[in-house]
Amino acid sequence: MIEIRVDGQPIAVCPGANLLEACLAAGIYIPHLCHLPGLPAAASCRLCFVALGDRPDPVPACTVAVQPGLEVLTDTPAVRRLQRSALELLLSAHTIDCRRCPANRRCALQRIARFLKVPLKRPDLPPLDPPGGPPGTGGELVVDPSHCVLCGRCVRTCRRLHGHSRLTFAGRGQRTVVTDWVETGPAIRCTDCGACIEVCPVGAIRLAPGANDPES
Amino acid sequence: MTEAPSIRTLDRLRAAAQAACRARRPEGQPVVRVGLATCGIAAGALDTAEAFRKAIAEAGIDARVETTGCRGHCYAEPLVVIDHPASGFPPILYPEVTPGKAGMLTRFFLGEGDPRFEHMLGATVANELIPSVLEFGRFNREQRLVMDRCGRLDPQSIDDYLADGGYGALARVLAGSPQAVVAAVGAAGLRGRGGAGFPTGRKWELAAAGSAPLRYVVCNADEGDPGAYMDRTLIESNPHQLLEGLAICAYAVGACQAIIYVRAEYPLAVKTLESAIAAAEARGLLGPEVLGTAFAIQVSLFQGSGAFVCGEETALLRSVAGFRGTPTHRPPYPAQKGLGGHPTVIDNVKTLATIPVIVERGAEAFRAVGTPDSPGTAIFSVVGDVVHPGLVEIPMGVTLRELIFDICGGVPGKKRFKAVQIGGPSGGCLPADLLDTPVDFDALSEAGAMMGSGGLVVMDEHTCMVDVARYFLEFTRNESCGKCTFCRLGTCHMLAILERICRGQGRMEDLERLERLARDVRDGSLCGLGRTAPNPVLTTLRYFRDEYEAHVVDQRCPGLSCRPLTAFYIDLEKCARGCDACVGCCPVDAVFTTRTRKKGIDQSLCVKCGECMVACPPEYDAVRRISPAHLAPVIERPPAAEAKT
Numbered sequence: 001m002i003e004i005r006v007d008g009q010p011i012a013v014c015p016g017a018n019l020l021e022a023c024l025a026a027g028i029y030i031p032h033l034c035h036l037p038g039l040p041a042a043a044s045c046r047l048c049f050v051a052l053g054d055r056p057d058p059v060p061a062c063t064v065a066v067q068p069g070l071e072v073l074t075d076t077p078a079v080r081r082l083q084r085s086a087l088e089l090l091l092s093a094h095t096i097d098c099r100r101c102p103a104n105r106r107c108a109l110q111r112i113a114r115f116l117k118v119p120l121k122r123p124d125l126p127p128l129d130p131p132g133g134p135p136g137t138g139g140e141l142v143v144d145p146s147h148c149v150l151c152g153r154c155v156r157t158c159r160r161l162h163g164h165s166r167l168t169f170a171g172r173g174q175r176t177v178v179t180d181w182v183e184t185g186p187a188i189r190c191t192d193c194g195a196c197i198e199v200c201p202v203g204a205i206r207l208a209p210g211a212n213d214p215e216s
Numbered sequence: 217m218t219e220a221p222s223i224r225t226l227d228r229l230r231a232a233a234q235a236a237c238r239a240r241r242p243e244g245q246p247v248v249r250v251g252l253a254t255c256g257i258a259a260g261a262l263d264t265a266e267a268f269r270k271a272i273a274e275a276g277i278d279a280r281v282e283t284t285g286c287r288g289h290c291y292a293e294p295l296v297v298i299d300h301p302a303s304g305f306p307p308i309l310y311p312e313v314t315p316g317k318a319g320m321l322t323r324f325f326l327g328e329g330d331p332r333f334e335h336m337l338g339a340t341v342a343n344e345l346i347p348s349v350l351e352f353g354r355f356n357r358e359q360r361l362v363m364d365r366c367g368r369l370d371p372q373s374i375d376d377y378l379a380d381g382g383y384g385a386l387a388r389v390l391a392g393s394p395q396a397v398v399a400a401v402g403a404a405g406l407r408g409r410g411g412a413g414f415p416t417g418r419k420w421e422l423a424a425a426g427s428a429p430l431r432y433v434v435c436n437a438d439e440g441d442p443g444a445y446m447d448r449t450l451i452e453s454n455p456h457q458l459l460e461g462l463a464i465c466a467y468a469v470g471a472c473q474a475i476i477y478v479r480a481e482y483p484l485a486v487k488t489l490e491s492a493i494a495a496a497e498a499r500g501l502l503g504p505e506v507l508g509t510a511f512a513i514q515v516s517l518f519q520g521s522g523a524f525v526c527g528e529e530t531a532l533l534r535s536v537a538g539f540r541g542t543p544t545h546r547p548p549y550p551a552q553k554g555l556g557g558h559p560t561v562i563d564n565v566k567t568l569a570t571i572p573v574i575v576e577r578g579a580e581a582f583r584a585v586g587t588p589d590s591p592g593t594a595i596f597s598v599v600g601d602v603v604h605p606g607l608v609e610i611p612m613g614v615t616l617r618e619l620i621f622d623i624c625g626g627v628p629g630k631k632r633f634k635a636v637q638i639g640g641p642s643g644g645c646l647p648a649d650l651l652d653t654p655v656d657f658d659a660l661s662e663a664g665a666m667m668g669s670g671g672l673v674v675m676d677e678h679t680c681m682v683d684v685a686r687y688f689l690e691f692t693r694n695e696s697c698g699k700c701t702f703c704r705l706g707t708c709h710m711l712a713i714l715e716r717i718c719r720g721q722g723r724m725e726d727l728e729r730l731e732r733l734a735r736d737v738r739d740g741s742l743c744g745l746g747r748t749a750p751n752p753v754l755t756t757l758r759y760f761r762d763e764y765e766a767h768v769v770d771q772r773c774p775g776l777s778c779r780p781l782t783a784f785y786i787d788l789e790k791c792a793r794g795c796d797a798c799v800g801c802c803p804v805d806a807v808f809t810t811r812t813r814k815k816g817i818d819q820s821l822c823v824k825c826g827e828c829m830v831a832c833p834p835e836y837d838a839v840r841r842i843s844p845a846h847l848a849p850v851i852e853r854p855p856a857a858e859a860k861t
Contacts, residue, residue, distance in 0.1 A: 043700070044701070060545070078739075082736060085702075085736035089701050093705055126712070169698070172696065173694060173697070173708075174708045
């Protein structure tokens, strides 16, 4: 075990451990959406910024492997500026309708917004239209683009569990969506394991009406 | 002293190539060289070449037509060089040779020995008979290290390149150790020409370190900046120089596989490269046992499908591996852990094409050109409002003023220079005050722009800087891969604000919000493209804030270019009675005839296309453009009944 200091507080971690995981395990919360323990960092949500002692610019904690003597600051003005900005951007593309959302009260966005003191209802930016097209493409899984934050946890979880992913990204830029990959037909079958629904931080995935409910 | 096997093999190949060239080109036979790169073809050079062939055959003249690559003088395409030794004249460069001119030149110059002075640009070499192009700034201020052979050789012929001394650097390198090459490139101080300017020697060192079983070299020819075409021209005009550089790089870092990532939108470049690779493999210059040594290099082409983000090295590697072209976090850098987890050197076309020059001339000679921190030359594609656009290779450290005004002829039409955009969508706009900035990596970054891949767009006084920022941001918004939050959503919000300002609906707090967003996208994005995407906005806000404020406060577009903020009207003092030029060209019938039989524009119908301004004969020059729109004088349309009488 080696020792690193986070916000001045010493914590003991395994050498080479992921900084984000180490902080979370030590009870220091860093906002994050896309990280999956044990998988290479996607670093796409741009929320888990921290400042490392020797570097002026914040870096995503999920991309840092801890080294002895690492000095980490999780609450500098530069870190908070980027985190708030990223959250406001995500909220501007997210339909805020919490009371009717199945993820209400366990939604990661709600928790991060509370932590960063960013109001949900009054985002600093005008809301963007969600990417067009009906949610999902007719497969068993429906991904709602107006709620999806494109963290990619569902895609990577499916690939990790089954060797290939039933869900995939499509489109690009602001029109990027996660969609059910139906073109390949029976080659990639959904096993209804429900793992993608489980890992979605914002409750954007559900089974299509008529598809087998994993609980029934 | 016995020579190394690689040099002996090359000597043999070169002798054969020279013999082949001599056989193809009888001594004293006149030759017409037509530049047939994409730029020439777009200007009609295929028709010109065909016209020459036909005219020569019809006149029964003993002459041949050869194709070459691009000389970089886009303003003069189709460009033709006629070498007619028997006439006593040196080789002569002719600009804008249409098929008609081709017939005329064949008859007069090839047939009768009259070079038609009024049509020529000048002789290609200094001589006593006629002025040489070397007397023009556009020619003599350039220093062609990398593009030296572009436009001189037939890109389809490996014999031309070999006979001209090509592949000599590769043979020399193969006679020494790989470490010596890495050391030479490091000593030359070459910095990556793809944009960021990372020292190439250090990149090679990183990749060559350790005992990886497999290494790759990737040539990045995914040139996506609007207005930049240096890589395409280099490939189309002299593909073997790139292949030679690629082979040297592979030898230096210990790779045996090389991939050229070229855009599928460059069909001629792809075709040229395919045939060049096949020709080099047939001569033993690529493939197993290069030049009779144990070094083996397999070169393959990968055609990218035209995503701008695939020019970013990590996204490029994902694309080569068959995934979505999205960037990944660095470190690890590709030089440590790239394709399939193996060390991968990714270099731009210009970087690799510079390598043979460094080996040939030595690191010291290379360092003598350019500035201490940015040695060598820079290749720019100068486009926009400039008299002599095209490709220019200049030593680093030349100022923007020299480049734009002395070399490229300045702004046409007596208009004032307003700004220059350097580095494409990742670069920035610099105003006239900064024209004395030297062109090198560090000075440009300091000014807020960047070298980028070398696109340089010159803009005159009738350009709206807000609209320029909007244009580039629209490009990056459309090309964002969508992976990370800042680039995906931040560019959308920035674009929305810019569009609002261009419509005249901006507010002062928009400028603040725009600047804040731009800084956050710059600091927070995952890859280099996202981090540099706000540069056009940040630099225009920095140097042209008054234009933003004019849009917001006065509803005025100083460049008279944002349609909602401008209006066209007809100056009745200048309008001629009875001229109907503007009436005929208006697509929406907004132009009417007044009681005095002069013309007026109905502002409620006008779509501000500007056709009337183009149509109005220059002797009247009566159509005016004004901003803000409400300043346009109101000219009443006479009642319909009266107009008919």
